[in-house]
Amino acid sequence: MEFRFNMHPLFRARIVRINNSLLPTGFVAQSRRVALDATAQISEIINTIGSMSAQAQGLSVPVTTAQKLRNSDHHIYLMFESNDRNGLVVGILKVGRKSLYVFDPSGETVNVTAPCVLDFYVHESRQRGGLGRELFEHMLREENIQPDELAIDRPSEKLLGFLQKHYGLSKKIPQMNNFVVYEGFFASKAQNSTDIDGRRMHITASPNTNLFGPTFTTTEERRRSTSQTRTNVAPMPIIAQPPVGRYAAKRPTCSMAQIIHNSPTTVSTEPNSNFT
Numbered sequence: 001m002e003f004r005f006n007m008h009p010l011f012r013a014r015i016v017r018i019n020n021s022l023l024p025t026g027f028v029a030q031s032r033r034v035a036l037d038a039t040a041q042i043s044e045i046i047n048t049i050g051s052m053s054a055q056a057q058g059l060s061v062p063v064t065t066a067q068k069l070r071n072s073d074h075h076i077y078l079m080f081e082s083n084d085r086n087g088l089v090v091g092i093l094k095v096g097r098k099s100l101y102v103f104d105p106s107g108e109t110v111n112v113t114a115p116c117v118l119d120f121y122v123h124e125s126r127q128r129g130g131l132g133r134e135l136f137e138h139m140l141r142e143e144n145i146q147p148d149e150l151a152i153d154r155p156s157e158k159l160l161g162f163l164q165k166h167y168g169l170s171k172k173i174p175q176m177n178n179f180v181v182y183e184g185f186f187a188s189k190a191q192n193s194t195d196i197d198g199r200r201m202h203i204t205a206s207p208n209t210n211l212f213g214p215t216f217t218t219t220e221e222r223r224r225s226t227s228q229t230r231t232n233v234a235p236m237p238i239i240a241q242p243p244v245g246r247y248a249a250k251r252p253t254c255s256m257a258q259i260i261h262n263s264p265t266t267v268s269t270e271p272n273s274n275f276t
Helices: 032-057 066-070 131-143 157-167 185-191 207-212 219-230 255-260
Strands: 015-018 075-081 088-103 109-122 151-153 179-182 196-202 215-217
Touching: 015 131, 032 066, 032 075, 032 088, 032 109, 075 131, 088 131, 088 151, 088 179, 109 131, 109 185, 131 157
Parallel strands: 109 151
Antiparallel strands: 015 075, 075 088, 088 109, 109 196, 151 179, 196 215
């Protein structure tokens, strides 16, 4: 897509990487004014192509905007096509690391910090020409990751087909959120212990879960809990202790209780001889 300003000074390469500074990596401005103009132009490019991506995916709100990028540690890859006018921006790929709760192959919910594909779009006039794969391959090299290490946010059918065609990704692990992960996702996380949290989410139908949310347990805690559950421990016998000291003395009969319950009294009705 073409813009009203010349984009050649912004794109020194076919694909540029943009972080939350809203400036292409390696961009050098001769003055503060030039830097501000470049930031405004990059913002316009991101907002426009982000809106087109949302429209193509049927989303009511764009996933990618300049403001969202500025307030995050994510980054964007923009693909540029040079011509004898202002140039064209033909593709966008937004990636970033996010903390996710995902099901592993055994059905356990695990907290992982994973690289994610958050937005991917190639202009309709340039699709089916190999540009999407060129952009995706560039991102993989820059991020130094493999396709099955990625979590894909709300992938369209086109993107799922793209990943299956070019990278053989077809075996998905069902998730409870909008992210899609493939087999091999956890194999790479196991090699990098900083990406996976040892805690696992334990979900039950207990009222405590409704009140306080799911609990998190480590693998060691789960092992000890299972071991204690399986071990039948005999209850301690209750030994009755005889009363000791003044508590062992026989209590006198309560006359008031006898009167109330019409019980015969042992108190003598004869006058006391001491008062004669």
